[in-house]
Amino acid sequence: MAKATKKQALGRGLSALLKDPENDIKTASDKNADKVVGNIVELDIESIEVNPFQPRTNFNEDTLQELATSIKELGVIQPITVRKIEFNKYQLVSGERRFRASRLVGLKTVPAYIRIANDQESLEMALVENIQRQDLDPIEIALSYQRLIDEIQLTQEQLSDRVGKKRSTIANYLRLLKLDPIIQTGMRDGFVSMGHGRALINLDDKEIQLAIYEKIISSGLSVRETEKLVKNLQE
Numbered sequence: 001m002a003k004a005t006k007k008q009a010l011g012r013g014l015s016a017l018l019k020d021p022e023n024d025i026k027t028a029s030d031k032n033a034d035k036v037v038g039n040i041v042e043l044d045i046e047s048i049e050v051n052p053f054q055p056r057t058n059f060n061e062d063t064l065q066e067l068a069t070s071i072k073e074l075g076v077i078q079p080i081t082v083r084k085i086e087f088n089k090y091q092l093v094s095g096e097r098r099f100r101a102s103r104l105v106g107l108k109t110v111p112a113y114i115r116i117a118n119d120q121e122s123l124e125m126a127l128v129e130n131i132q133r134q135d136l137d138p139i140e141i142a143l144s145y146q147r148l149i150d151e152i153q154l155t156q157e158q159l160s161d162r163v164g165k166k167r168s169t170i171a172n173y174l175r176l177l178k179l180d181p182i183i184q185t186g187m188r189d190g191f192v193s194m195g196h197g198r199a200l201i202n203l204d205d206k207e208i209q210l211a212i213y214e215k216i217i218s219s220g221l222s223v224r225e226t227e228k229l230v231k232n233l234q235e
Helices: 002-017 021-027 061-074 096-104 119-131 138-152 156-163 167-178 181-188 194-200 206-219 223-234
Strands: 040-044 080-086 089-094 109-115
Touching: 061 096, 080 096, 089 096, 089 109, 089 119, 096 109, 119 138, 119 156, 138 156, 138 167, 138 181, 156 167, 167 181, 167 194, 181 194, 181 206, 194 206, 194 223, 206 223
Parallel strands: 080 109
Antiparallel strands: 040 109, 080 089
């Protein structure tokens, strides 16, 4: 039954974390909150600040420009989600690519779903939205998981329940952060895969890690070939 619950939570994605607007309104300090919270409205783009909890740090300029062109022709089809942080001030929860693209084409306003959310909820929603993206690299995901553990004090088991991922999957991502920073950068840039990284983690010596990393790139080693090479070094 637990597996089904996790799968359903992940399948619902961001919407699974959005609370009932009525409850959001009751927690708002702004007496006019009921006029905006839980609704989709046009917001002044300058009243929105980026999400400091955004786990995604790399935004491909080419695909961002393509999205900007689409927005220029068709408008913003899917509203961004923001949280109200003070009077006439909002912070992105999800939809940063749409927000950035909208600014690129000079839009003055953008459609947004407004809600009340604390820092933990904002980080969780940003994470869940991003881990469902096919182009999010493994290190970005690992750093996001680590932030939830460090900043929200979640255990791996609690994190597993929140994001709908097996604990072993989360542990495998977190182990990638033990790799040499050069290898982590290479993974983010697409020079090596997560499978390569998982093989290299088994080498305690960082210099040997880097030597094998360079060989992977220069010789085009597959994950299986890398695993075999690492195993031979350990014998």
